[in-house]
Amino acid sequence: MTRLLLVDDQQLTRSGLIRIFDGEPDLEVVGECADGDEVERAAVRHRPDVVLMDVRMRRMDGAEATRLLQRRPGAPAVLILTMFDDPDVVAAALTAGAAGFVLKDAPGEEIIQATRAVAAGKGWLDPAVVPQIFDAYRSDLRPRQAETALVVELSRREREVLSLIGVGATNAEIAARLNIAEGTVKTHIGHIFTKLELRDRAAAVIFALRHGLAG
Numbered sequence: 001m002t003r004l005l006l007v008d009d010q011q012l013t014r015s016g017l018i019r020i021f022d023g024e025p026d027l028e029v030v031g032e033c034a035d036g037d038e039v040e041r042a043a044v045r046h047r048p049d050v051v052l053m054d055v056r057m058r059r060m061d062g063a064e065a066t067r068l069l070q071r072r073p074g075a076p077a078v079l080i081l082t083m084f085d086d087p088d089v090v091a092a093a094l095t096a097g098a099a100g101f102v103l104k105d106a107p108g109e110e111i112i113q114a115t116r117a118v119a120a121g122k123g124w125l126d127p128a129v130v131p132q133i134f135d136a137y138r139s140d141l142r143p144r145q146a147e148t149a150l151v152v153e154l155s156r157r158e159r160e161v162l163s164l165i166g167v168g169a170t171n172a173e174i175a176a177r178l179n180i181a182e183g184t185v186k187t188h189i190g191h192i193f194t195k196l197e198l199r200d201r202a203a204a205v206i207f208a209l210r211h212g213l214a215g
Helices: 011-021 036-046 062-070 087-096 108-119 130-141 144-151 156-166 171-178 182-196 201-210
Strands: 002-007 027-033 050-054 077-082 100-103
Touching: 002 011, 002 036, 002 108, 011 027, 011 108, 027 036, 027 108, 036 050, 036 062, 050 062, 050 108, 062 077, 062 087, 062 201, 077 108, 087 201, 100 108, 144 182, 156 171, 156 182, 156 201, 171 182, 182 201
Parallel strands: 002 027, 002 050, 050 077, 077 100
Antiparallel strands: none
8 A cells, every 4th residue: 555645735736636546445645734844744653655745835845845855764755746837946856856746737547647656666757847847957057157156156154054955954954063043044045045146945955966065
C-alpha cells in the first residue's frame, strides 16, 4: 500500500484529490496539510511514501517545503502539483529534490499514474510543463558570466549566508550556525539579493547551486 500525504492550501483541491484516489486499492491518503510549514511534522506522524505538494502556499511554498523534507533520512518522494504560474518556484522545487510535476487540472488517471511512478522511484514530467521548465532553465543559464562577476561583490559573511540558503537552511538555522542574530541574517540576505540582483529565496537557492556555493 502506497501512503499519500496531500499538501495544498485549498480544501477543495485536497477534497478533489481524495476523490481521485478513493477506490484505488494500492493508494491510501493518510494525511493532509494546508501549508508547506506543516509538512515535516506531518511526514513524521503519517510516514507517507509520496507527498503531493502544491507550489504556491501562504506561509511556505512547495519548493522550500520540499527542500526541508528531502534533508530527512528516508524522505518520501515529492510530486509537485502546479498550474505553472511561477517557473522560478517550480525550478527551485526540482533542484530541491522533487521527483515529478503534474498539472492540477490533469485527468485523474494521469495524477494516479504520476503518483504510482514517483512511488516506484521514477520521475514524472507532465508533457504540458516540459517546454516551460526548459525555458526557465535556459533563461536562468544565460547570465552566468555576468553573475560570476557579481559573486566577488559578496563579503565573506554574505557568502556563508548564501551557502546555507543553498542547502535549504531557514533564517533561524543560519543564525544558529553562524552564531549571529536572526535580524542580522535578514540584513545579510537583503544585501545578497541586492548585490546578486535576485528576486527571492528560490532564486538564491538556484544561484548558489549553479555556482557551487551551496553547503
